[in-house]
Amino acid sequence: MEIEYLISILEKRLKNPLPGKEAHFQMAPTPVDMRRFDPKLPENHRKSGVLILFYPEEGKAYFPLIKRPDYPGVHGGQIALPGGKMEELDEDLIQTALREAEEEIGVSRSQVRVIGQMSPLFIPTSNFLVNPVVGFVLEKPQMKPEEKEVQRIIETPVSRIFASEFRRRKILELGSGIKLDTPYFEIDGEMVWGATAMILSELIHLLAEE
Known part of the structure; x- marks a missing residue:
């Protein structure tokens, strides 16, 4: 998909009602943690912003994913979009996403032209409400890559998330005997699942409508 065409689609679609839960469900591990979709969030939930940053490569649209280093915690070693938690000095969640992307992958926030925001998604295990910009x-x-926060940057063609051969499922065995039937994208040898896959599912819905 050419980047100019992609931008024109998203500029139009992000002004209309978003698919949100419908799209998120399609890449949600089962059994689904319905706390993700409860309109009443915990009072102590934390806000974060992530950036879906499109750029051209040989005429086609790409975006970066990052691999987190292995560390104790629920998101260690996982594939994510650049981003992080909102800080007191951030004016809004758009600024959070731009600041975090600049810190993590070195793209100056002044270079980025923001189109809009997609549906927020709550992550119960870390108590974050993730806002995709x-x-x-x-x-x-x-x-x-910022050495402490990013193990590697994965340059991802938008066409990859549409290709059926890169969509898989597997049973993930987590702690305490929890097993999840997990849909995921296989991208550059990595498993992209959970909140990141759910956000990308909404992106697919927005683009597929055209």
Whole structure:
């Protein structure tokens, strides 16, 4: 998909009602943790912003994913979108996403043109409400992983998340005997699942409508 066409679609679709829960469900591990979709969130929930950053590569649209380093915690070693928690000095969640992306992959926030935001998604295990921000740059940026927070950057063609051969399922065995039937995207040898896959599912819905 060419980036100019992709941007034109998203500029239009992000002004309309979003699929949200319908799209998220399609890539949600089962049994589904319905706390994700409870309109009443915990009072102590934390806000975060992630950035879906589109850029051109040989005329096609790409976006970066990152692999977190292995560390104690629910998200260690997982594939994610650049982003993190909202800080007191952030004006809003758009600024959170831009700041975190600049810190984690080295793309200056001043270069990014923001199109809009997708549906927020609550992650019960970490108590974060994740707000996906959509933006683009017109030239491929020079990206550099922040050593402490990013193990590697995965440059991902948008076409990859539409291809059926890269959609898989497996049983994930977590602690305390928990087993999840988990849909995921296989991208560059990595398993993209959970909240990141659910956010990408909404992106697919938005683009597929065209």
